[in-house]
Amino acid sequence: MTSIGIEVNKAATSSWFAILRALAVIGGVVLANLALGAVIILLIGSSPLVAFRALLAYSIGDAVTITTVRIRAAPLVLSGLAVAVAFTAGMYNLGGEGQIYLGAFAAAWVGFSFAALPSALHLPLALFAAMVAGALGAWIPGWMRTRYNVDEVISTLLLNYVYILFTGYLATYPFRDPDRWSGTTPQIYQSAYLPTIWTRTGLNAGILIAIAAAGVIYLVLRYTDIGYRWKITGLNARFARYAGLEVSRDQLRAMMWSGAIAGLAGGLLVAGSQYRFWAQIGAGIGWDGILIGLLAANHPLAVLLAGIAFSAVRTGSLGMEQASSVPSELTNVLLALLILLVTGRQFVLLALNRARASVE
Amino acid sequence: MAEPLVRMQGITKRFPDGVLANREANLAVAGGTIHAIVGENGAGKSTLMNILYGFYQPDAGEIYIRGKRVEIPSPRVAKKFGIGMVHQHFMLAPSFTVLQNIILGYEPRRLGILVDRKEARANVQALCERYNLHLPLSTPVRELSVGMQQRVEIVKAIYRGAELLILDEPTAVLTPMEVQELFQICRDMVAQDKTILFISHKLREVLALSDTITVMCKGQTLEPLRSGETNEKQLARIIVGRDQFWEAPGRRALRDRSPLLNVNDLSVRGSQVRLAVKHLTLQVHSGEILGIVGVEGNGQGELMAALAGLAPVAGGRIEFDGREITRMTVRQRRALGVKHIPEDRLTTGLCLEASIAENLVADPRDRSRFMGKRGIINWKAVAEHTDGIIEAYRIVAPDGKTRAKALSGGNLQKVVAARELASNHRCLLVLHPTRGLDIGAAEFIYQRILQSRDAGCAILMVSADLDEIFLISDRIVVMYEGEIVAEFEPEQVTPETVGLYMTGARRQTGDDIDRN
Numbered sequence: 001m002t003s004i005g006i007e008v009n010k011a012a013t014s015s016w017f018a019i020l021r022a023l024a025v026i027g028g029v030v031l032a033n034l035a036l037g038a039v040i041i042l043l044i045g046s047s048p049l050v051a052f053r054a055l056l057a058y059s060i061g062d063a064v065t066i067t068t069v070r071i072r073a074a075p076l077v078l079s080g081l082a083v084a085v086a087f088t089a090g091m092y093n094l095g096g097e098g099q100i101y102l103g104a105f106a107a108a109w110v111g112f113s114f115a116a117l118p119s120a121l122h123l124p125l126a127l128f129a130a131m132v133a134g135a136l137g138a139w140i141p142g143w144m145r146t147r148y149n150v151d152e153v154i155s156t157l158l159l160n161y162v163y164i165l166f167t168g169y170l171a172t173y174p175f176r177d178p179d180r181w182s183g184t185t186p187q188i189y190q191s192a193y194l195p196t197i198w199t200r201t202g203l204n205a206g207i208l209i210a211i212a213a214a215g216v217i218y219l220v221l222r223y224t225d226i227g228y229r230w231k232i233t234g235l236n237a238r239f240a241r242y243a244g245l246e247v248s249r250d251q252l253r254a255m256m257w258s259g260a261i262a263g264l265a266g267g268l269l270v271a272g273s274q275y276r277f278w279a280q281i282g283a284g285i286g287w288d289g290i291l292i293g294l295l296a297a298n299h300p301l302a303v304l305l306a307g308i309a310f311s312a313v314r315t316g317s318l319g320m321e322q323a324s325s326v327p328s329e330l331t332n333v334l335l336a337l338l339i340l341l342v343t344g345r346q347f348v349l350l351a352l353n354r355a356r357a358s359v360e
Numbered sequence: 361m362a363e364p365l366v367r368m369q370g371i372t373k374r375f376p377d378g379v380l381a382n383r384e385a386n387l388a389v390a391g392g393t394i395h396a397i398v399g400e401n402g403a404g405k406s407t408l409m410n411i412l413y414g415f416y417q418p419d420a421g422e423i424y425i426r427g428k429r430v431e432i433p434s435p436r437v438a439k440k441f442g443i444g445m446v447h448q449h450f451m452l453a454p455s456f457t458v459l460q461n462i463i464l465g466y467e468p469r470r471l472g473i474l475v476d477r478k479e480a481r482a483n484v485q486a487l488c489e490r491y492n493l494h495l496p497l498s499t500p501v502r503e504l505s506v507g508m509q510q511r512v513e514i515v516k517a518i519y520r521g522a523e524l525l526i527l528d529e530p531t532a533v534l535t536p537m538e539v540q541e542l543f544q545i546c547r548d549m550v551a552q553d554k555t556i557l558f559i560s561h562k563l564r565e566v567l568a569l570s571d572t573i574t575v576m577c578k579g580q581t582l583e584p585l586r587s588g589e590t591n592e593k594q595l596a597r598i599i600v601g602r603d604q605f606w607e608a609p610g611r612r613a614l615r616d617r618s619p620l621l622n623v624n625d626l627s628v629r630g631s632q633v634r635l636a637v638k639h640l641t642l643q644v645h646s647g648e649i650l651g652i653v654g655v656e657g658n659g660q661g662e663l664m665a666a667l668a669g670l671a672p673v674a675g676g677r678i679e680f681d682g683r684e685i686t687r688m689t690v691r692q693r694r695a696l697g698v699k700h701i702p703e704d705r706l707t708t709g710l711c712l713e714a715s716i717a718e719n720l721v722a723d724p725r726d727r728s729r730f731m732g733k734r735g736i737i738n739w740k741a742v743a744e745h746t747d748g749i750i751e752a753y754r755i756v757a758p759d760g761k762t763r764a765k766a767l768s769g770g771n772l773q774k775v776v777a778a779r780e781l782a783s784n785h786r787c788l789l790v791l792h793p794t795r796g797l798d799i800g801a802a803e804f805i806y807q808r809i810l811q812s813r814d815a816g817c818a819i820l821m822v823s824a825d826l827d828e829i830f831l832i833s834d835r836i837v838v839m840y841e842g843e844i845v846a847e848f849e850p851e852q853v854t855p856e857t858v859g860l861y862m863t864g865a866r867r868q869t870g871d872d873i874d875r876n
Binding site: 236 | 670689690694702708709711721722727731734735736737739
């Protein structure tokens with residue numbers, strides 16, 4: 001009892017320290033990942049040097065790749081933020097992928113259904129619809145959790161399939177574009193397009209939305225009452241209940257905001273690059289979001305950086321395939337390794353905490 | 361003098377943050393004796409024990425066992441040297457049986473991989489008989505009382521070959537009866553040549569049980585004392601380093617006051633289907649401390665949880681200040697001034713991962729004082745408030761941003777008390793307010809509780825420590841199996857009599873209770 005009393009640990013509460021630590025962890029994990037990747041590339045008989053040079057060139061090379069990176073980056077960052085918000089309040093939202101589909105479909109529907117709207121209205125409306133759809137998608141598992149104690153890890157995971165198949169159905173039957181292949185909605189009107197902010201590369205405003213979202217979430221968690229409540233609830237729900245916080249209500253809210261942010265990611269996919277909904281539009285961004293959240297230790301600003309880095313790796317892998325004999329599937333192997341390294345890191349931290357706890 | 365079983369020489373330990381926990385501490389424990397270590401919180405007792413147990417490595421100093429210099433890099437090695445430790449927080453798997461817990465990790469094997477249950481049972485049984493320890497080996501540990509769980513820990517340590525047993529505040533959680541039983545166990549073990557080293561705050565117990573006493577003060581050890589040659593007063597003086605002691609002010613006549621908290625026919629379910637609190641009726645008046653005593657697990661916890669709004673009520677009615685609060689949320693009750701110092705300050709009363717400041721503003725009503733429009737918290741104002749509290753409550757911490765988990769037990773409880781007593785509190789639910797606290801911190805908490813009483817707060821206090829109950833209660837009720845079986849004025853009764861009611865050996869009739 002007195003023994004732990006002696007350790008004084010105040011640096012950990014400083015957010016700069018938290019950011020630095022998150023960055024160090026990301027760096028360490030990425031390095032370890034590259035080392036393991038190099039071994040695998042050697043094993044399949046290619047040169048890691050050539051492969052990684054290509055990976056680098058195509059991920060942060062010229063202006064055009066920067067654009068491809070950043071078009072993906074915005075939805076990835078939002079997807080990671082969605083995970084982080086839920087996690088802060090002690091909820092696991094593993095349903096980002098499904099919520100992205102819901103958001104994407106809602107945005108597309110608003111985008112192709114209303115012809116004569118001015119852009120200043122049409123685009124916000126589409127993105128708002130995306131957020132509402134995502135929030136509703138997350139409300140179901142959140143409500144089941146807070147009302148009936150249904151484990152949200154399972155329910156969010158399984159609802160992904162429900163949402164993906166449901167939106168797929170909508171795009172295949174009632175809202176199919178008859179002139180295009182099955183599973184594709186009509187194109188949205190130009191008034192719902194995200195504006196381009198860098199004409200030479202076609203970089204759109206999505207990245208600004210992602211940066212703003214990360215900043216707002218950071219500020220909300222740090223300075224507002226709801227942020228405080230989420231944080232306390234996530235750290236110790238028993239204490240939160242004792243202190244008079246309304247844990248269920250707050251957790252349900254966190255879940256819905258998480259869904260809304262995931263939905264917005266889907267909305268950006270439609271309004272920023274695809275301009276229509278189609279049945280594979282999510283492309284695993286929701287799953288990547290979970291990894292990004294893990295990598296960034298759910299710190300909103302670290303999520304921003306990790307999300308951008310993640311999209312660079314994803315884009316670079318395609319270039320690597322062209323420039324070397326290394327298949328782009330290797331990125332999946334690398335990412336699988338990344339998962340192992342990240343979860344391994346959590347495991348090591350857990351073991352350390354246990355050891356510490358036993359001293360107490 | 362023969363070479364002691366354990367000798368620690370010049371032990372110095374500095375933690376990474378610079379705190380010097382042990383300064384050239386010396387300790388000599390003779391084999392076959394009971395040796396007590398006493399001192400304030402933060403005096404370095406636990407650190408010294410954890411060094412002996414291999415949890416921490418000293419920066420300087422030597423450890424000798426039976427005269428031989430040894431290094432103890434880990435608890436596993438300590439076990440090899442015959443050193444076992446029973447921690448204050450038990451390390452048992454609640455869903456495992458007593459037997460499984462005892463042999464966990466040290467199972468006798470059959471065919472190399474299978475656990476030989478028969479042999480395990482026989483071995484443990486033999487151990488229990490040898491030391492007169494009665495344990496229900498097939499019962500899951502979660503169904504045992506705290507005292508029994510402690511016994512399991514003791515047997516576990518002996519089973520793993522402990523010759524020297526370190527007990528960290530073993531009596532803090534026990535009833536008077538259980539304390540007596542523990543003492544008997546200790547004496548039986550010493551009679552069979554085991555050695556016991558225990559940390560305690562309770563000087564009377566230390567004097568009753570131990571042969572030798574080592575006082576620790578600011579990381580240093582003083583010359584060991586023989587129990588027969590000292591007394592409580594002298595010991596207390598050495599520990600605290602001052603002569604003046606606080607004495608609880610006398611009780612006040614409250615006969616005419618109307619009750620502030622009115623509990624009528626209240627029933628609360630326990631963890632199983634059965635009722636943990638059965639049709640209980642009680643009143644607490646403004647300016648009164650009602651002490652509730654009882655063996656742990658007789659419904660006190662459930663009663664307090666129901667009053668605080670943390671457990672659903674199965675039947676009956678709770679009124680506070682003339683308003684029914686039976687179905688109110690914690691938040692609503694807190695807004696009315698019902699505050700709560702819970703039993704488990706580490707997981708319920710505090711968020712250890714959060715800062716002191718964050719812990720102090722957890723009550724929504726308190727936090728609203730620091731909130732502007734749009735729910736933005738003025739953390740600067742919170743920090744000032746926190747600095748004030750740290751000063752007023754003499755909390756030892758670098759600043760308000762310090763995480764709660766960095767504080768010692770006494771300081772943790774001060775943070776809880778500060779939060780619960782800071783703003784309007786008209787009813788206080790207190791459980792074991794000074795458990796594990798040293799004399800200084802305990803006095804401080806008592807003073808604060810009494811201040812609240814004098815300000816007209818209605819206080820309901822549950823404690824396993826009869827001394828504490830007798831020290832500050834204005835009225836005492838005994839709970840047994842979810843019911844109130846007796847009620848006394850503290851002057852009318854001795855702790856021994858109360859003990860009889862606690863174990864169900866005696867019970868006041870309805871008339872007796874009315875008369876009181």
